[in-house]
Amino acid sequence: WIQDTQLTFADALARAQNAAGMLAGLGLGAGDTLAVMLPNGLDFLDLWLGTTLLGAVLVPVNTALRGDGLRYIVEHCDARIGVVDAPLREAWEAALPAGCGPQQLLLAGDGVVDGRFALLTPLLAERHPAAPRADVAPGDLAAVLYTSGTTGLPKGVMTCHNAYAAAGLEYAQRYVRLREDDRLWTCLPLFHINAQSITVMPSLLSGRPAVMSAKFSASGFLDEMRRHQATVFNYMGVMITILLKQPVREDDADNPVRITAGSAAPAQLWREFEQRFGIQLVEIYGLTETAGVCLASPPDDVRIGRCGIPVSWAQVEIQREDGTTCDPGEPGEFVCRTDQANTMFLGYFKNPEATEGALRDGWFHSGDRGRRDEDGYFEFIDRLKDCIRRRGENISSYEIERTVNAHPHVAETAAVGVPSELGEEEVMVVVVPREGHALDPEDLIAHCAERMAAFMVPRYVRIVESLPKTPTEKIQKFELREQGAAGAWERPA
Structure with a gap:
């Protein structure tokens, strides 16, 4: 089942073979990259499996990406063809104006045909000549999946x-x-x-x-x-x-x-x-x-x-x-x-320095x-970079977050270290309350004090509407550290 559509495995194979024929007709071949910016759905599955039959390489693009992050991935992966969900067209064109990125573009869903995009749905609905199935080896590149850390450029993991x-x-x-x-x-x-x-x-x-x-x-x-x-x-x-x-x-x-x-x-x-x-x-x-x-x-x-x-x-x-x-x-x-052999990644795409840094001995x-x-x-x-050092103790931000998130009025939280006047760091939690609930910092601290070591109990509490995140939903803790504790509620000494 994909949303409300049911397919048999035979259906999925037939659709993949037809998608492979369509992509081959557009010039995609073994080793070429196909960038897809699509939500979960039949189009994604058809294109992924069709790409695999051709021996081409899938580059799935996070649908939340915008601006420079989107442009970097699409240009870095050397995509021959790009496929974009219709609601994401504006974001794609803002990041990749005419002349940037792949010159062959397909629009999934409803949209207007113009000189830049062709519509994907009618193309997939056509019957395409069968494309020769590639002779794929177990260690051949299947996909490049870009991982975004909280700092630095994304790295393309070759799978x-x-x-x-x-x-x-x-x-x-x-x-x-x-x-x-x-x-x-x-x-x-x-x-x-x-x-x-x-x-x-x-x-x-x-x-x-x-x-x-x-x-x-x-x-x-x-x-x-x-x-x-x-x-x-x-x-x-x-x-x-x-x-x-x-x-x-x-x-x-x-x-x-x-x-x-x-x-x-x-x-x-x-x-x-x-x-x-x-x-x-x-x-x-x-x-x-x-x-x-x-x-x-x-x-x-x-x-x-x-x-x-x-x-x-x-x-x-x-x-x-x-x-x-x-x-x-x-x-x-x-x-x-x-x-x-061939059970872990093959390195980072076009990034030997990052590969060498991650693989040691x-x-x-x-x-x-x-x-x-x-x-x-x-x-x-x-x-490793999120560990908090307070008065000689190494404190796991993950453990603090688990405890704070267990509070009935908390939706999500991030724990970070902020500078202490005594040297090292103090613990600050940045908390998003559950919708419709008020959050009392003193009550939250009492909740923590009952459930964690005294040296772990946060000194500062900042209540916010949302946490800064990357397009892959990783919390950007460096932004919270940069903001520091100024203006946050402080636990009485």
């Missing part, structure tokens, strides 16, 4: 065909253990690795149906699960928090979902979620560079607050700054490597901070 398959198969067989009666569901965007690797790929490899929704709706979530009889979905941690803040209903556990897998589920909400909704949580960890997963929790041995053990093809360690391996329980950086350095316990299970702590 090969086998990396997609390896991640999807591992997820399907070992971590959600797909059954004959399962149906996958996702609301996460197809322009990210998550929906691609752990919804579409498991569906294609297992033959189990998948449902792709346009967006996440907390109030309508369970009704959608029931309507589609979905049994497996993939989550982001914030979805768990938001669902638990919905009004309790007697039929919350009366739903078809048996298991969900994802990242950053708040440990303190884990059992409450499972008991209220009757859904097992399975935590995984990965990055675009690892095709979405390199650690995962076996469903019969899940540890609350842990993101699992290495998948079959991955070697994962926690390392110190000097590259030595941390002792169990000692915080350090997540690093990953593999001894199986054969290890991919994630920039994430964590620890490994005696049993070999890993725990995510924070992004």
